[in-house]
Amino acid sequence: MISDERRLDRQLGRKPFLVTMEVNPPKGTDISELLAAVERTKPWLDAVNVTDGSGAMMRACSLAVAKAVLDAGVDPILQMTCRDRNRLALQADLLGAAILGIRNVLLLTGDDPKQGDHPDTKPVFDINSAALMGAAKGLAEGHDLAGKALKGVPRFCIGAAADPGAKDLTVEMQKFQAKIASGAQFFQTQAVFDVESFRRFMAQAKAFGKPVLAGILLLKSAKMARYMNEHVWGIHVPDELIARLERSGDLRAECVAIAAELIEAIRDTANGVHLYALGWEDLVPEVLTAAGIGSASAPAGGTRS
Numbered sequence: 001m002i003s004d005e006r007r008l009d010r011q012l013g014r015k016p017f018l019v020t021m022e023v024n025p026p027k028g029t030d031i032s033e034l035l036a037a038v039e040r041t042k043p044w045l046d047a048v049n050v051t052d053g054s055g056a057m058m059r060a061c062s063l064a065v066a067k068a069v070l071d072a073g074v075d076p077i078l079q080m081t082c083r084d085r086n087r088l089a090l091q092a093d094l095l096g097a098a099i100l101g102i103r104n105v106l107l108l109t110g111d112d113p114k115q116g117d118h119p120d121t122k123p124v125f126d127i128n129s130a131a132l133m134g135a136a137k138g139l140a141e142g143h144d145l146a147g148k149a150l151k152g153v154p155r156f157c158i159g160a161a162a163d164p165g166a167k168d169l170t171v172e173m174q175k176f177q178a179k180i181a182s183g184a185q186f187f188q189t190q191a192v193f194d195v196e197s198f199r200r201f202m203a204q205a206k207a208f209g210k211p212v213l214a215g216i217l218l219l220k221s222a223k224m225a226r227y228m229n230e231h232v233w234g235i236h237v238p239d240e241l242i243a244r245l246e247r248s249g250d251l252r253a254e255c256v257a258i259a260a261e262l263i264e265a266i267r268d269t270a271n272g273v274h275l276y277a278l279g280w281e282d283l284v285p286e287v288l289t290a291a292g293i294g295s296a297s298a299p300a301g302g303t304r305s
Contacts, residue, residue: 008047008075008104009157012186012211018272020213021284022049025060035072037281042074043295044288047104052079056116063093067100077159078102081110086126087145094136098154106159106188107132130182133158137183160184163234164201165194173204180208188274190234191217195265202269211271216262218255218280222246256283260290
């Protein structure tokens with residue numbers, strides 16, 4: 001377990017630059033590789049996201065894996081989507097997370113099942129992500145969505161997603177504000193590759209006073225970048241970055257260089273970074289060191305973290 005002082009909800013608004021990383025539960029029960037990745041990167045991280053059927057792929061239960069991450073000494077951020085469960089099950093899982101000691105939740109709509117490995121799945125989408133945030137906020141206030149009182153009240157730190165590269169920034173900021181009204185306390189963004197677009201987004205987002213962690217995705221190859229441009233919502237890798245990957249004789253070194261450059265470029269604008277390592281978690285310390293970010297365990301204000 002971790003000390004209360006190291007919990008993410010205690011760091012928000014206090015630590016000038018936060019670092020989180022995302023992990024995917026396995027398709028199976030063997031979480032040894034996932035826990036090894038968490039252990040390698042633990043000194044650098046303030047929290048670890050555990051995804052919930054990312055890409056509409058069937059994987060192990062995010063709640064169980066988040067508890068394993070917590071037991072490993074890292075504060076988990078439990079991702080929950082509206083895709084697979086109705087409001088009864090979603091509220092039950094939120095309460096279950098609280099019982100297990102999990103405070104941080106990132107609440108999302110979820111990917112369309114047609115995109116995943118069980119395309120005949122019947123989606124639920126009983127409520128949307130903003131409504132789920134409102135449900136979590138209500139539970140923390142002592143009542144469920146039906147207004148019924150709880151016996152024992154959970155404590156949540158509610159997160160939401162944001163798309164700084166949205167084509168209509170006005171609509172995106174309306175969504176941003178609505179999520180705050182529903183209870184969002186921090187934001188993690190889609191992968192950022194266009195620094196100027198991110199700065200325009202942050203120029204408006206900062207007015208709301210909620211921490212925003214910029215998504216930084218570790219690019220493994222030009223082929224991967226092109227695939228994401230064609231198939232992954234909210235991501236556009238610029239041609240010049242694709243060209244750099246094509247020219248590189250060392251893709252891991254180029255990946256580190258690109259990620260570190262992006263972090264340095266948004267460092268003065270974002271409140272932190274959220275790393276999409278995609279299996280290259282071993283590069284995370286190298287990326288952060290190259291970007292001039294110290295270990296998360298260093299005292300706030302004592303380093304550039």
